[in-house]
Amino acid sequence: MVADSFKEALYRLEKANEHLNLPKDVYDRLKHPRRSFILSVPVTMDDGRVEFFTGYRVQHSIARGPSKGGIRYHPSVALNELSALAFLMSWKCAIVDLPFGGAKGGVACDTTKMSIKEIERLTRRYTYELAFVISPESDIPAPDMYTDERMMAWMMDTYSMMKGYSVPGVVTGKPLCLGGSLGKPLSTSRGVLVTLLEAMKIREMNPSNAKVILQGFGKVGAGCAKLFAEKGIQVVGVSDSKGAVYNEKGLDIFSLLKHKEETGGVTGFNKAQAMNGEELLAQKADVLIPAALEGQINEKNAAKIKASIIVEGANSPTTLEAESILNGKDTLVIPDILANSGGVLVSYFEWVQDLQHFFWDESEINQKLEHIMKKAFAEVIYIKEHKKVDLRMAAMILGVSRVAKAIEARGVFP
Numbered sequence: 001m002v003a004d005s006f007k008e009a010l011y012r013l014e015k016a017n018e019h020l021n022l023p024k025d026v027y028d029r030l031k032h033p034r035r036s037f038i039l040s041v042p043v044t045m046d047d048g049r050v051e052f053f054t055g056y057r058v059q060h061s062i063a064r065g066p067s068k069g070g071i072r073y074h075p076s077v078a079l080n081e082l083s084a085l086a087f088l089m090s091w092k093c094a095i096v097d098l099p100f101g102g103a104k105g106g107v108a109c110d111t112t113k114m115s116i117k118e119i120e121r122l123t124r125r126y127t128y129e130l131a132f133v134i135s136p137e138s139d140i141p142a143p144d145m146y147t148d149e150r151m152m153a154w155m156m157d158t159y160s161m162m163k164g165y166s167v168p169g170v171v172t173g174k175p176l177c178l179g180g181s182l183g184k185p186l187s188t189s190r191g192v193l194v195t196l197l198e199a200m201k202i203r204e205m206n207p208s209n210a211k212v213i214l215q216g217f218g219k220v221g222a223g224c225a226k227l228f229a230e231k232g233i234q235v236v237g238v239s240d241s242k243g244a245v246y247n248e249k250g251l252d253i254f255s256l257l258k259h260k261e262e263t264g265g266v267t268g269f270n271k272a273q274a275m276n277g278e279e280l281l282a283q284k285a286d287v288l289i290p291a292a293l294e295g296q297i298n299e300k301n302a303a304k305i306k307a308s309i310i311v312e313g314a315n316s317p318t319t320l321e322a323e324s325i326l327n328g329k330d331t332l333v334i335p336d337i338l339a340n341s342g343g344v345l346v347s348y349f350e351w352v353q354d355l356q357h358f359f360w361d362e363s364e365i366n367q368k369l370e371h372i373m374k375k376a377f378a379e380v381i382y383i384k385e386h387k388k389v390d391l392r393m394a395a396m397i398l399g400v401s402r403v404a405k406a407i408e409a410r411g412v413f414p
Contacts, residue, residue, distance in 0.1 A: 041122065078108065109122065140171060
């Protein structure tokens with residue numbers, strides 16, 4: 001995320017409030033995370049030494065319900081970044097009308113240099129330090145960057161051992177055998193697909209004729225590629241952290257997925273032209289899906305992008321400067337707080353299923369996701385047209401207004 005990510009989050013809130021004109025006490029409440037925790041996380045490494053990591057958890061809001069947000073493991077994890085991401089989660093949950101507030105957490109660490117046992121000990125100790133904060137009723141973590149269902153299983157188990165009984169609803173994104181939900185692995189990607197298809201209707205674009213570039217080929221990007229292939233949407237370019245490949249006639253997605261599994265990256269795929277990630281962004285395509293890190297679309301490359309639709313699979317992939325350039329080109333940007341909300345939707349479904357001890361089949365989950373995301377998209381489009389603003393501001397207005405309404409209804413205690 002950009003260096004001033006929290007300032008950027010505050011700026012977007014301020015611009016949304018110009019349309020909402022919220023009472024000062026409500027606006028001031030939205031400007032400040034409810035709670036921020038900084039944790040010392042001691043971990044016994046494989047060589048016997050004890051290393052201390054810094055962990056965090058930020059809860060932005062609980063006005064609409066328990067706070068909800070992912071846990072990331074990365075050297076760049078810091079309070080500023082997590083505070084901004086917690087803001088985004090509050091608006092994201094409100095846009096799809098979930099009874100959640102926003103949160104985000106993580107540990108500053110490099111798991112690529114740690115053994116699996118060290119990562120497990122880190123996860124369990126971090127959970128122990130967070131045990132007074134998280135619960136199914138107060139704050140519910142989930143996977144994020146460099147965390148997955150295995151880490152969520154360790155978190156759930158550690159918390160359950162402390163409670164003395166199994167508490168599956170304390171986290172989401174768990175393995176199916178521990179109360180995870182069908183449909184979860186592809187949920188964010190499926191949400192991107194739903195919003196893309198709705199955006200294509202606005203631009204009168206035929207999905208079968210569209211050409212798509214995917215920036216990022218991890219959980220979200222690879223998931224999008226699979227779903228697009230099933231829908232007959234042609235992917236012509238893909239990049240990951242090691243490089244990029246492009247074929248204007250379309251990539252064989254399943255061969256590319258196999259190649260990445262075997263080699264660890266997309267580079268070297270012999271059925272496409274090799275290039276770097278920046279070069280890929282400038283290639284001819286109708287749609288761009290940024291599904292990598294924050295701030296990847298910026299003032300240096302925005303003018304080169306030829307896609308007429310951008311669907312943000314990643315969190316905050318577009319900087320403020322880039323957004324201004326794209327809006328000037330009449331690029332339709334579907335913002336992250338709408339486009340990638342499929343993940344938190346199915347996290348909500350998982351939480352509900354855990355609480356009621358009754359599970360749904362995958363088709364029902366996918367149908368519910370599609371219905372809710374189409375409804376949210378239509379509501380954002382209505383605000384866009386009514387307020388004469390871009391889609392990000394329309395989504396911000398919808399999300400902020402719903403959180404503000406809950407704050408006003410609840411009042412101030414004591």
